[in-house]
Amino acid sequence: MRKMYMSFCAIALLFGLFGSVQTYAATEGKLEVHGRGHFKHDPEFIKKKAESLGIETDGKDTETIAKEVKETIIKQKAKELGIDSNGKDLEALAKEVWETEIKKDAKELGIATEGKDLHDLAREVHETKIKKDAKELGISTDNKDLHTIAHEVREKRIFKAAEKLGIETKNKSADELFKEIITNHADKAKELNLFPHKGGKLHFFDKSK
Numbered sequence: 001m002r003k004m005y006m007s008f009c010a011i012a013l014l015f016g017l018f019g020s021v022q023t024y025a026a027t028e029g030k031l032e033v034h035g036r037g038h039f040k041h042d043p044e045f046i047k048k049k050a051e052s053l054g055i056e057t058d059g060k061d062t063e064t065i066a067k068e069v070k071e072t073i074i075k076q077k078a079k080e081l082g083i084d085s086n087g088k089d090l091e092a093l094a095k096e097v098w099e100t101e102i103k104k105d106a107k108e109l110g111i112a113t114e115g116k117d118l119h120d121l122a123r124e125v126h127e128t129k130i131k132k133d134a135k136e137l138g139i140s141t142d143n144k145d146l147h148t149i150a151h152e153v154r155e156k157r158i159f160k161a162a163e164k165l166g167i168e169t170k171n172k173s174a175d176e177l178f179k180e181i182i183t184n185h186a187d188k189a190k191e192l193n194l195f196p197h198k199g200g201k202l203h204f205f206d207k208s209k
Contacts, residue, residue: 045183052187077101105129133157161189 043062050057050065053072057065074094078085081100085093099118105125106113109132113121127146133153134141141149155174162169162177165185169177181189 042179042183045179048183048186165189 046062046066046069047057050069053069055065055068055072060068071090074090074097075085077097078093081097081104083093083096083100088096102118102122102125103113106121109125109128111121111124111128116124130146130150130153131141133139134149137153137156139149139152139156144152158174158178158181159169161181162172165181165188167177167180167185172180
């Protein structure tokens with residue numbers, strides 16, 4: 001189970017996205033990228049992410065680049081959260097970042113943490129964020145399960161982002177638009193704060209339910 005946690009957590013980290021929403025999904029082994037898992041295998045996107053982090057990619061295969069991206073992002077996030085990474089293996093550091101993020105997000109959302117199991121707390125944070133997003137986007141949550149709400153939030157955010165970036169949306173699916181955004185317009189999307197969680201970074205939703 002611990003290895004499963006890291007393998008899925010690595011996918012989230014690969015895209016530079018780390019927060020209790022996506023890492024909760026990672027621990028359950030049910031992580032997908034905005035509804036599709038294929039982006040994690042996209043060499044072009046992985047290379048672009050590496051270059052944005054200042055990682056040299058010449059002469060390296062995709063697996064090696066992805067590994068370096070993962071390690072760099074984990075350490076960057078740890079530093080951002082004030083976590084000392086000295087002497088810690090990557091797995092232990094990633095777990096500490098995850099736990100710290102959950103508690104931080106819970107505090108920001110006004111969720112009590114005392115006496116709660118971290119996985120239960122992560123689920124509560126995840127549900128609260130999805131419903132908060134829906135409210136901000138004018139999406140009704142009446143008689144809908146969390147999976148449906150998350151799907152609607154995801155699609156609305158993608159289409160709104162595409163429109164602001166001047167991308168033609170006619171006859172395109174949300175997945176097609178998302179890939180176009182992260183491949184060709186990721187920096188601009190972040191600059192415009194089009195995906196507002198975690199400082200404007202594109203993010204995951206748990207679509208496991």
